[in-house]
Amino acid sequence: MSALFSEIERQGREYRDYVVDTVFFGGGTPTVIPAQQLAAVLESIKKNFKVADNAEITIESNPGTMNTEMLEIYKRAGVNRLSIGVQSLDNRVLSALGRIHTAEVFRETYKAARNAGFHNINLDFMFSVPFLSEKLWEETLLEALHLRPEHLSFYSLQLEEGTEFYRMYREGTLEIADDETDRRMYHRAVDLLTKAGYLHYEISNAALPGFESRHNMKYWSFDDYLGLGLGASSFVCGRRFTNPSHLDEYAVLYGTSKKESSRRRLPFETAIPNTEADSVFEYIFTGLRRINGIELTDFRRRFGKDFADYYPHKVVYIKEMTEQGFLFFRNGRFGLTPAGIDISNGILSEFADPKTEFKEKIEK
Amino acid sequence: MSSYQDKIRNFSIIAHIDHGKSTLADRIIEKTGLVAQRDMKEQFLDNMDLERERGITIKLQTTRLVYHAKDGEEYIFNLIDTPGHVDFTYEVSRSLAACEGAVLIVDATQGVEAQTLANVYLALDENLEILPVLNKIDLASARPDDVKLEIEEIIGIDASHAPLISAKEGIGIEDVLEDIVKNIPAPQGDINGKLKALIFDSYYDSYKGVVIYSRIFDGRVKKGDIILLMNAKKRYEVTEVGYYAPGPVAVKELRAGEVGYICASIKQVRDAKVGDTITLDEDPADEPCAGYKNPQSMVYCGIYPAEGEKYETVKDALEKLQVNDAAFHFEPETSTALGFGFRCGFLGLLHMEIIVERLEREFDLAVITTSPSVIYKVVMNDGTIQMIQNPTNLPGVMEIDHIEEPIVKADIMIPKDYVGSIMELCQDRRGKMIHMEYITETRVQLHYEMPLNEVIYDFFDALKSKTRGYGSLDYEFVRYEKSNVVKLDVLLNKELVDAFSMIVHESKAASRGRFVCGKLKEIIPMHQFEVPIQAAIGQKVIARETVKAYRKDVIAKCYGGDISRKKKLLEKQKEGKKRMRQFGTVEVPQEAFTAVLKYDDNK
Numbered sequence: 001m002s003a004l005f006s007e008i009e010r011q012g013r014e015y016r017d018y019v020v021d022t023v024f025f026g027g028g029t030p031t032v033i034p035a036q037q038l039a040a041v042l043e044s045i046k047k048n049f050k051v052a053d054n055a056e057i058t059i060e061s062n063p064g065t066m067n068t069e070m071l072e073i074y075k076r077a078g079v080n081r082l083s084i085g086v087q088s089l090d091n092r093v094l095s096a097l098g099r100i101h102t103a104e105v106f107r108e109t110y111k112a113a114r115n116a117g118f119h120n121i122n123l124d125f126m127f128s129v130p131f132l133s134e135k136l137w138e139e140t141l142l143e144a145l146h147l148r149p150e151h152l153s154f155y156s157l158q159l160e161e162g163t164e165f166y167r168m169y170r171e172g173t174l175e176i177a178d179d180e181t182d183r184r185m186y187h188r189a190v191d192l193l194t195k196a197g198y199l200h201y202e203i204s205n206a207a208l209p210g211f212e213s214r215h216n217m218k219y220w221s222f223d224d225y226l227g228l229g230l231g232a233s234s235f236v237c238g239r240r241f242t243n244p245s246h247l248d249e250y251a252v253l254y255g256t257s258k259k260e261s262s263r264r265r266l267p268f269e270t271a272i273p274n275t276e277a278d279s280v281f282e283y284i285f286t287g288l289r290r291i292n293g294i295e296l297t298d299f300r301r302r303f304g305k306d307f308a309d310y311y312p313h314k315v316v317y318i319k320e321m322t323e324q325g326f327l328f329f330r331n332g333r334f335g336l337t338p339a340g341i342d343i344s345n346g347i348l349s350e351f352a353d354p355k356t357e358f359k360e361k362i363e364k
Numbered sequence: 365m366s367s368y369q370d371k372i373r374n375f376s377i378i379a380h381i382d383h384g385k386s387t388l389a390d391r392i393i394e395k396t397g398l399v400a401q402r403d404m405k406e407q408f409l410d411n412m413d414l415e416r417e418r419g420i421t422i423k424l425q426t427t428r429l430v431y432h433a434k435d436g437e438e439y440i441f442n443l444i445d446t447p448g449h450v451d452f453t454y455e456v457s458r459s460l461a462a463c464e465g466a467v468l469i470v471d472a473t474q475g476v477e478a479q480t481l482a483n484v485y486l487a488l489d490e491n492l493e494i495l496p497v498l499n500k501i502d503l504a505s506a507r508p509d510d511v512k513l514e515i516e517e518i519i520g521i522d523a524s525h526a527p528l529i530s531a532k533e534g535i536g537i538e539d540v541l542e543d544i545v546k547n548i549p550a551p552q553g554d555i556n557g558k559l560k561a562l563i564f565d566s567y568y569d570s571y572k573g574v575v576i577y578s579r580i581f582d583g584r585v586k587k588g589d590i591i592l593l594m595n596a597k598k599r600y601e602v603t604e605v606g607y608y609a610p611g612p613v614a615v616k617e618l619r620a621g622e623v624g625y626i627c628a629s630i631k632q633v634r635d636a637k638v639g640d641t642i643t644l645d646e647d648p649a650d651e652p653c654a655g656y657k658n659p660q661s662m663v664y665c666g667i668y669p670a671e672g673e674k675y676e677t678v679k680d681a682l683e684k685l686q687v688n689d690a691a692f693h694f695e696p697e698t699s700t701a702l703g704f705g706f707r708c709g710f711l712g713l714l715h716m717e718i719i720v721e722r723l724e725r726e727f728d729l730a731v732i733t734t735s736p737s738v739i740y741k742v743v744m745n746d747g748t749i750q751m752i753q754n755p756t757n758l759p760g761v762m763e764i765d766h767i768e769e770p771i772v773k774a775d776i777m778i779p780k781d782y783v784g785s786i787m788e789l790c791q792d793r794r795g796k797m798i799h800m801e802y803i804t805e806t807r808v809q810l811h812y813e814m815p816l817n818e819v820i821y822d823f824f825d826a827l828k829s830k831t832r833g834y835g836s837l838d839y840e841f842v843r844y845e846k847s848n849v850v851k852l853d854v855l856l857n858k859e860l861v862d863a864f865s866m867i868v869h870e871s872k873a874a875s876r877g878r879f880v881c882g883k884l885k886e887i888i889p890m891h892q893f894e895v896p897i898q899a900a901i902g903q904k905v906i907a908r909e910t911v912k913a914y915r916k917d918v919i920a921k922c923y924g925g926d927i928s929r930k931k932k933l934l935e936k937q938k939e940g941k942k943r944m945r946q947f948g949t950v951e952v953p954q955e956a957f958t959a960v961l962k963y964d965d966n967k
Binding site: 240 | 914919
């Protein structure tokens with residue numbers, strides 16, 4: 001903790017010219033530490049950075065890790081948005097996911113949060129998980145919508161190598177929806193949410209108008225963000241860098257012992273700045289996660305050149321994919337259609353090699 | 365008076381593949397003290413890396429050695445190495461023609477094999493003295509007495525005094541050397557006669573031009589002579605003569621009975637073809653050496669650069685390979701599927717594989733090869749004849765009277781337990797059995813006539829696989845025969861991909877079509893749309909498969925910490941695509957082209 005405070009001080013000096021308009025406590029369950037301690041961290045951030053008055057300050061949490069008292073402490077400290085990893089409203093699904101909470105616990109947490117005065121709540125849900133039928137998914141969504149959270153995220157289970165689910169999937173013992181069912185569940189969610197007045201604004205996110213997560217939008221808009229704490233990732237001044245994820249290393253890096261820490265170079269200093277091609281590709285593949293896509297004038301403002309200048313070799317591809325209904329060009333915006341979202345990796349990867357002047361020179 | 369020729373021994377070593385030919389050559393070189401042991405790369409004569417790796421000799425290398433025999437005399441040994449594969453029969457026969465004798469190595473654990481026999485017959489054709497040697501005598505499984513008996517029964521030469529050796533362990537090498545001195549006849553050329561020399565190999569040297577390996581039968585040749593290549597009818601001025609020991613040693617002249625090299629500012633290997641006869645222009649020999657043949661390509665395939673922009677580089681590489689290989693030729697061709705490339709002719713499948721591997725290894729080029737094809741004789745309605753080696757060029761069915769395909773005589777040697785399954789295989793490959801003989805109680809030789817197109821497809825792999833590696837094969841062209849062959853096309857997403865087209869026998873078309881479609885289905889990745897794969901003869905679809913469209917390829921979460929990782933993921937996906945060939949909107953991985961040609965055990 002003391003290393004975190006010293007990182008906040010140090011980075012606060014570094015970025016004193018920035019106005020911070022969103023703060024996000026995340027990376028799992030930050031609610032497991034004492035609420036007072038978390039409040040102190042926020043306090044320190046406010047002291048060391050220029051935090052805007054109307055900043056969006058979110059805390060990520062799991063049901064059952066918070067009580068009314070804690071919620072009140074967060075509220076008083078300035079947290080104004082709560083994200084709850086409920087995942088499901090069915091206890092069998094929850095237990096298959098290895099969650100410690102039940103649907104009942106979630107309902108209590110939700111009520112407590114509302115009572116504590118949280119008017120901006122996000123609920124995370126998962127689909128394509130064991131025991132979740134299409135019918136159960138629909139019921140889950142309807143019940144969730146009944147609660148009227150301001151924001152809702154819905155993820156399909158990602159099978160990543162090294163995880164238990166991945167191992168089970170390879171062995172054929174994991175019973176989850178096939179790809180087609182998965183996509184039906186996804187589109188069903190989008191339908192229901194849209195009908196209920198939510199704005200589907202990112203591949204896996206929807207919100208009531210005005211409640212889109214300003215913080216997360218930064219990730220998809222190529223804006224700067226600074227990560228503080230163990231293993232936190234940042235994107236500042238065209239550099240991506242990550243804090244050490246080992247506690248000892250982190251503690252030494254930002255440790256209070258001036259002698260030790262001053263000798264070490266910070267991740268920012270050792271980071272390799274993005275090349276022009278890196279930046280263009282990142283802008284595209286993060287930007288295309290937004291349902292209304294990329295604004296071509298914003299692209300030009302950022303890179304000084306038109307989108308088409310970087311992708312002369314993709315003209316035919318883009319044309320074909322647009323004709324086939326995977327991409328759209330509308331009102332100066334370029335984005336993925338619902339069908340395009342389903343196969344977005346293949347499409348996004350096509351933009352991995354923008355033509356930049358630097359590269360052209362080499363080729364000549 | 366004893367002539368210098370009495371102390372010369374010109375000989376080859378012949379063997380079945382893997383029976384230890386190169387190892388024995390190494391030992392002989394070592395024993396004669398030519399190369400210090402420490403300077404020796406293993407298997408000295410196989411001088412290409414590829415050969416060393418595959419354990420087969422492709423290109424010949426000839427060396428002059430000096431041996432101090434037990435009789436106190438010094439003998440000159442000209443060891444003429446021969447290539448060890450069925451594709452190079454003609455080259456082997458020319459090398460043998462340059463000798464008076466051959467050391468026949470037989471693996472004492474395996475006995476006589478198909479190639480042993482084939483090589484022995486070649487040697488007998490040249491009236492060579494054959495000295496049998498039993499190798500690998502150090503192995504526990506060696507059974508020299510049985511193998512001796514085999515040699516006597518099958519080949520009909522006396523093997524009772526055959527030295528028992530282990531080339532690997534250096535056992536018995538001296539016996540072989542003494543045997544050579546005693547039993548291989550000395551050459552008996554007429555040094556004062558008209559020059560008559562046989563070209564048995566040549567290679568290209570960037571400084572000297574073509575270096576010819578030659579055996580002088582009569583007369584003599586020296587620098588400044590104007591020589592005539594009797595078959596090519598070309599004249600050159602000799603710039604240098606000498607021998608290899610193993611580096612080049614220039615000498616004043618080469619005389620009858622000797623073996624050495626001749627340089628004459630010849631620019632291409634194909635101008636000094638193996639088997640041609642060298643004589644003096646001003647006083648030519650009455651007739652050339654017998655047995656000259658123009659090497660014929662038996663197998664053709666297209667070679668395309670994997671990356672289109674490498675066309676010129678591939679061309680350069682092919683040209684470099686060609687100057688050194690008279691049997692290989694190529695010409696430019698285009699494919700709608702693969703773009704610009706080359707149609708290449710080879711002596712056989714192994715020859716083809718070697719060239720492709722050399723392109724990849726020595727020139728660091730990635731190439732795509734199309735289905736190998738034999739040459740079909742297409743008799744048109746108007747009686748004209750077209751020789752077709754590219755399926756794409758096959759004229760329309762309506763214009764063709766009939767098609768003839770090349771038939772080979774295939775000699776297959778197998779342990780008797782496999783007779784059933786191999787006869788089945790041969791029958792499946794449209795083979796006609798000529799006869800079958802028991803070589804020994806346990807070994808059988810099958811003689812078949814078989815269409816070459818069945819042999820080049822995957823016959824050898826199938827034979828090896830069905831006999832656990834014990835089967836051996838030797839084949840040679842016999843004639844063209846009328847045959848019901850058809851052109852089988854492959855369509856991806858309804859579009860014909862000419863690079864997959866092949867000519868097959870009508871009876872095989874359906875099963876080949878199914879096999880190819882099935883293979884492609886495994887290899888072609890899912891696309892954003894369904895990809896139908898069809899095999900068709902003309903308009904008629906005879907097999908089909910479908911690669912399903914993928915429904916889901918999307919990253920669910922992408923927040924601050926994920927971006928670098930997801931980016932790598934997408935870049936990897938992009939890289940994967942680069943290794944694909946785009947046909948219309950369908951992406952095909954490069955390995956698809958070779959995969960459809962491979963023998964499939966489970967078939």
